Amino acid sequence: MIIEFLKMGGYGFYVWLSFLIVFTFCSLLFYKTRKTLKKYEKEFAKELDKLPAEHKKRIAKSSKVISSILASKNKLS
Amino acid sequence: MEFFSFGNIIVYIDKFIKFINSIFFVILIIGISFALIISPVDYLQGDSVRIMYVHVPSAWIGLSIFSLIAVSTILNFIFKIKNLFLLIKSLAPIGLLFTCLSIVTGSIWGKPTWGTWWAWDARLTSMLVLMLFYVLFIISLKYFKNNENLTKILSILSILGIINIPIIKYSVEWWSTLHQPASIKFLGTSSIHPSMLIPLFLMLLVLLLYCALIFLMKYKTEIIKIKKQNIKRL
Numbered sequence A: 001m002i003i004e005f006l007k008m009g010g011y012g013f014y015v016w017l018s019f020l021i022v023f024t025f026c027s028l029l030f031y032k033t034r035k036t037l038k039k040y041e042k043e044f045a046k047e048l049d050k051l052p053a054e055h056k057k058r059i060a061k062s063s064k065v066i067s068s069i070l071a072s073k074n075k076l077s
Numbered sequence B: 001m002e003f004f005s006f007g008n009i010i011v012y013i014d015k016f017i018k019f020i021n022s023i024f025f026v027i028l029i030i031g032i033s034f035a036l037i038i039s040p041v042d043y044l045q046g047d048s049v050r051i052m053y054v055h056v057p058s059a060w061i062g063l064s065i066f067s068l069i070a071v072s073t074i075l076n077f078i079f080k081i082k083n084l085f086l087l088i089k090s091l092a093p094i095g096l097l098f099t100c101l102s103i104v105t106g107s108i109w110g111k112p113t114w115g116t117w118w119a120w121d122a123r124l125t126s127m128l129v130l131m132l133f134y135v136l137f138i139i140s141l142k143y144f145k146n147n148e149n150l151t152k153i154l155s156i157l158s159i160l161g162i163i164n165i166p167i168i169k170y171s172v173e174w175w176s177t178l179h180q181p182a183s184i185k186f187l188g189t190s191s192i193h194p195s196m197l198i199p200l201f202l203m204l205l206v207l208l209l210y211c212a213l214i215f216l217m218k219y220k221t222e223i224i225k226i227k228k229q230n231i232k233r234l
Helices: A002-010 A012-050 A054-062 A064-076 B008-040 B047-079 B081-114 B122-143 B147-174 B194-229
Strands: none
Touching: A002 A012, A002 B047, A012 A054, A012 B047, A012 B194, A054 A064, A054 B008, A064 B008, A064 B194, B008 B047, B008 B147, B008 B194, B047 B081, B047 B122, B047 B194, B081 B194, B122 B147, B147 B194
């Protein structure tokens, strides 16, 4: 039954190849995008770490972007 | 306008990413089960019809994203809205991926159906032209640093590219092509059975959720890049 399912009435090669290509390239784009996002989040957090503690606290309070990045950095670490 | 500030956008992006992550795999499994197991075999094409469940949504997404990008580019050219520029930059790679996937899966479907991987047919050729427009778009975004020139180039590409969209849509009616005419009509009766429509729309939902996820991550990256440049001014 499994062999029959894999064969797909003789069209198995074409059907599985299509699905495999779609999922492979979608996964590649996903991992590349996520890696770039994490890289920029890390770099940004590093830049923030260079700032004096008081200044960092103040801008983290006033900027939602920075507090969001710091939150995801904390989750990572 | 405060609602569209980067600060507010990034909060919603995080919420949306979490939401998509929580439902994506469930919908993916349901979609795949319908597409590969539950949906019936076509009386003429046999099981090869299952390629439709990845080919058709990919083509729809490729076309829709280009239309969205083209309209956004023209609006950005007129009104100079920064968010629109980030939207264009984040959407273009997704559109290119799905246009390529639609061409490749179409070619794979063509082999058992038409007996050939490729034909210089009106629909296939116009899709290839769309892919070239995406490539030009992405190359321009990467290599033109001058904002003024970039906006002009992108607007020209959008205007030229948008002409190709109705050509793609109506190519199967205007010319005699190997590609079949549209089976799904949004205005009118579709010639496709609901047992095949349901898996098709489920797979469309899966791929749309995937697009949203990639778009949100890319948009967030662009916001961080801008904030990183301005960190000294904070």
